[in-house]
Amino acid sequence: MGKIKAVLFKEGSNVKKGDELIKFEDDGQKAEVAKYEAEYALRKAECERTQKLYQQKAGSQKTYQEAEASMKMALANLDNARFQLSRTTIKASFDGKIGISKGPIHPGNVIQPNTELVYLVDNSKMKLEFMIPAKYIEDIAVGQAVEITLEAFPSRVFSGTVEA
Numbered sequence: 001m002g003k004i005k006a007v008l009f010k011e012g013s014n015v016k017k018g019d020e021l022i023k024f025e026d027d028g029q030k031a032e033v034a035k036y037e038a039e040y041a042l043r044k045a046e047c048e049r050t051q052k053l054y055q056q057k058a059g060s061q062k063t064y065q066e067a068e069a070s071m072k073m074a075l076a077n078l079d080n081a082r083f084q085l086s087r088t089t090i091k092a093s094f095d096g097k098i099g100i101s102k103g104p105i106h107p108g109n110v111i112q113p114n115t116e117l118v119y120l121v122d123n124s125k126m127k128l129e130f131m132i133p134a135k136y137i138e139d140i141a142v143g144q145a146v147e148i149t150l151e152a153f154p155s156r157v158f159s160g161t162v163e164a
Contacts, residue, residue, distance in 0.1 A: 001110060001111065001112055001113060002024035002025065002088065002110070002111055003024060003025045003108065003109070003110050003111075004022060004023075004024060004025075004105065004106065004107050004108065004109045004110075004111060005023045005024055005025045005026070005088075005107060006022070006023040006107060007021075007022055007105050007106065007107065008020050008021055008022065008023065009021045009022075009098050009118075010098070011098055011099065011100050011101060011118075012097065012098060012099075012100075013097070013098050014095075014096070014097050014098075015092040015095070015096060015097075015098060015120070016092065016095050017092055017093065017094050017095050018091055018092060019091060019092045020089050020090070020091055021090045021091060021092055021098070021118070021120075022089070022090040022105065022117065023088065023089050023090075024088040024089070024090075024111075025088070026085060026088035026089075029081065029084050029085040029087075029088055030085060032081040032084065032085070033078070033081045033082055033085050035081070036074065036077045036078035036080075036081045037078060039074045039077065039078070040071070040074040040075050040077075040078045042074075043067070043070045043071040043073075043074040043075075044071050044074075046067045046070070046071070047064075047067040047068050047070070047071040049067075050063050050064040050066075050067040050068075051064055051067075051068075090117070092120055093120070094120070094122055095122065095124070096120045096121050096122040096123070097120070097121050097123060098118060098119070098120060099118060099119030099120070099121055100118070100119070101117065101118045102116045102117055102118060102119070103115075103117070105117055105118065126158065126160075128148065128160070140162060141162065142162055142163065142164060143161055143162060144161065144162045145159065145160075145161055146159070146160050146161060146162055147159050147160075148160070
């Protein structure tokens with residue numbers, strides 16, 4: 001669940017892969033990242049100190065191993081916090097065109113997980129399935145060039161190839 005902070009697209013606009021589309025409120029996640037960055041820095045410094053002491057025979061292996069494990073746990077917490085922060089932004093997963101929103105997408109709206117918000121369509125390629133009468137099956141081959149017209153676009157000719 002998240003509260004929308006900003007909508008960064010217009011319906012019908014073209015977007016590129018990686019463009020930010022929607023940002024959710026992220027103050028809590030930013031605070032978590034800052035907290036775990038500080039904890040990791042502290043644990044790393046402790047690990048380096050105990051490692052030096054251990055190498056100089058002034059500290060125990062157990063103390064060094066505990067400090068190293070603590071540092072690794074702090075790093076894992078930091079990685080998780082960064083991942084959670086990254087989930088507060090929805091980005092375009094491919095180049096395409098934004099469709100019509102599937103509901104009210106405005107700053108302040110609370111969105112439940114797995115809610116469809118908007119379509120992103122890659123209309124640079126089209127897959128067309130059609131039937132061919134058996135008497136023409138010998139005339140069709142994989143890789144063969146095809147040209148089609150559609151009722152919706154009577155003046156356009158679309159080119160492609162037979163895949164299967």
